[in-house]
Amino acid sequence: MDSYEGIDKLRLGEVADPHPNQGEVLVAVRFAALNPADAFLAHAQYPAKPSLPHILGRDGCGVVREIHPSVKNVRVGDSVGILPCHVGADAWGTLAEQVLVPEGSLVPIPPGWTAEQMAGAPLVFLTAWQALTQWNDPPAPPPERSVVLVTGASGGVGVASVLLSQSMGLTVVALSRSAEKSARLKALGADVVLDPNDPLLRKNVHAAIAPKKVDLVIDSIGGPLFDQLVSVLGYQGRISVVGRSAGPVPNFNTASLLFRRSRIGGVAVSDYTPEAARGAWNEIVNRLAAIGTRPVVDSIFSFDEVKPAFARLQQGPMGKVIVRVGLERRT
16 A cells, blocks of 8 residues: 555555564464455545555464564464454554564464454454443343344444344344345344335334334444434433444434433444453354354455455445465465
8 A cells, every 4th residue: 555545556566574573473364354444544534544655454364474582472383363453554464475463462263263264353353342342231131132233234343243242142133235135144143134224214123122122233334324223222222333334424413312311432442452352352252152153254355356355345245355365375
């Protein structure tokens, strides 16, 4: 990335091999995953403003190639996944054959997972976990069984939110415009799937969960839909804001938060310390194992197809878009 002019300006090039500094590990990347944050950064619409040239990529997995002598808990040859850290934001990312990663941000691939599933899971699942648990009064499991509404439910964070909500025993209302994706979301554990463009959305949400109300919304959409999300909340209902793919909220009336004491809170995975991220990640892996499920991969692109891969991300995939970077690309 040579400029902040967007994904179309990315180029495939050669750079010098990096070598680990204090506390760092050199990982030979096998697979990287794309996130909307990458596209936002490429358009200077992200908090991180790295110096140029830059290499995008927040997620990935690979094999440890070299370690600094200060590293104690990782060995050359280990297969590892990368938890969210400065990689891909302030430092060069995973859309490269090699990447430097802090030792504390590396984790083993969970038993039974593929490398592709590992590559795409950390950022979206840690985001979804924070969205679910950031409140002092988190959603209640059975018998109360809180209701969680997930917008953009077929995307990376959406699928992760559905799966983690299922692991918590919550009632899940998912929003998707696609009939095919709606069926897949139900198979993943959504109790109700509705079309966000339905003019009777509010009425249909209330009818589907009556006599309950929505306790928590996990929203990655924003835009005109946001006012409807506020309207379906019950007393002291909350909205965890993950993104705003539909743009700013027009004509938002703050009075809509009154009387039912609605609350809105932003989500920022960057707030996790390495220790907290590892703790949350272990909880996520255990929960997915308990319900017998794994992350969902939408599609896999070759390393020279990064731009088409971003185009697929823009189209609205079902799960994660993965880029095959390393060993598999050359064999």
